[in-house]
Amino acid sequence: MIKLYGSNRSRALRNLWCLKELGVDYERDDRDHVSGEIKTDAYLAINPSGKVPSMTDHTGGGDVEMFECLAINLYLAMTYGKGTLWPDGAVSQADCLQWSMFSATEVEPHTVGALMERIFKPESMRDEAAALKHLEQLPRAFTVLEGVLGKQSYLCGKAFTIADLNVACVAASLHMVQFDFLAFPKVSAWLGACSGRPANQDVVAGNA
């Protein structure tokens, strides 16, 4: 059985979306930074950094324990999504690795940076100049996405894959900081299509 640690108000949301897309059974452990149960010895044995999400998968006698949300999604797709979230063919599979890394390096640091400075930090500690600096970094990444999505519906071609999920789950939070997608109409439409998928809607609504 797969066990996912983290609530839908944490980055575990991304993994819940993936699990729901795959339709696999899993057990959910809602601990997070608010519940404060992420610094216990038992949990630190699974994720020594004391963060969520993390995942264990003992299906079929396996012994998988891991953290890093985008990595968990790659693992889940490779293991349970062959032919769907993990597409067939070397080119598409390589693209899934590339876009997941792209999400981690080009999108997430600036998305998180902007969110910290505008939402998560106490008001007195927020630095709007720093927020803007992060937001200014994003058009480079979105220009790349816009080019790809001008040629095809999804990042690996015609079908939704883990590449789309791993980039969209990070980019979607930019709506919280009023990022202007006007210059990126293809990205905006694609993000709407990805976020609007029933699996994600269920997770966001807390039904997964």
Added chain:
Amino acid sequence: MTIKIYGSLVSRATRNLWMLEELGVDYERIDLDWIKQENRSPDYLKINPAGQVPTLIDGDVTLSESLGINLYLAQKFGGGVLWPDDDAGQARCIQWSVWAAGELEPAVYPRVYEFVFKKAKDRDDALIVKLAERTLPLLDLMEGALSASAYLVGDAFSVADLNVAGVMEYLDRSDFDIAQWPKTVAWYETTYGRAANQKVQGERAPVAEAMLKRIVEHSRSEG
């Protein structure tokens, strides 16, 4: 068809060159000189629209993101060696690679900027302190993992070690002292010291020195 890596010896392409040397796969390196803006040529932008290096071309596969390229290469050519056979090991390889890209790199790369490219008097001390605060728990995490096993994924060298050490070199190059994490020190020396990497680093050293001189001249000519 021979694998092509676009980049240079003074770029993130060295991570991929290290991997290719480990795997013993034939490849061709195509140097792009960013001072001459060769990474902005129309031909290159076709394969990498952001004009970033490295890019790998292997037949039909065109890939960017250095650590993603390494995962691809390990899976394709390093089965049972750099890419472990078991699910648990593979999961950890992906985990550490994403961690290196998303957690470690943003904490350590800006340090190189401050220490290698700037003069001492121009350094942003507040940023250096902030980066160090971010780096400490990451090194604690590594020390914990390396106390449980010799390498990040069990007792054998894998793509996880290569990808993390390939990013940790930024700490090395910016004189960040990691002595208080002894397991990490020993692991880094063994890992970074591997013959495949030393071959790449040996070729890199004179090129990097010449490049640094050109950067200084270039920034002077830009005023």
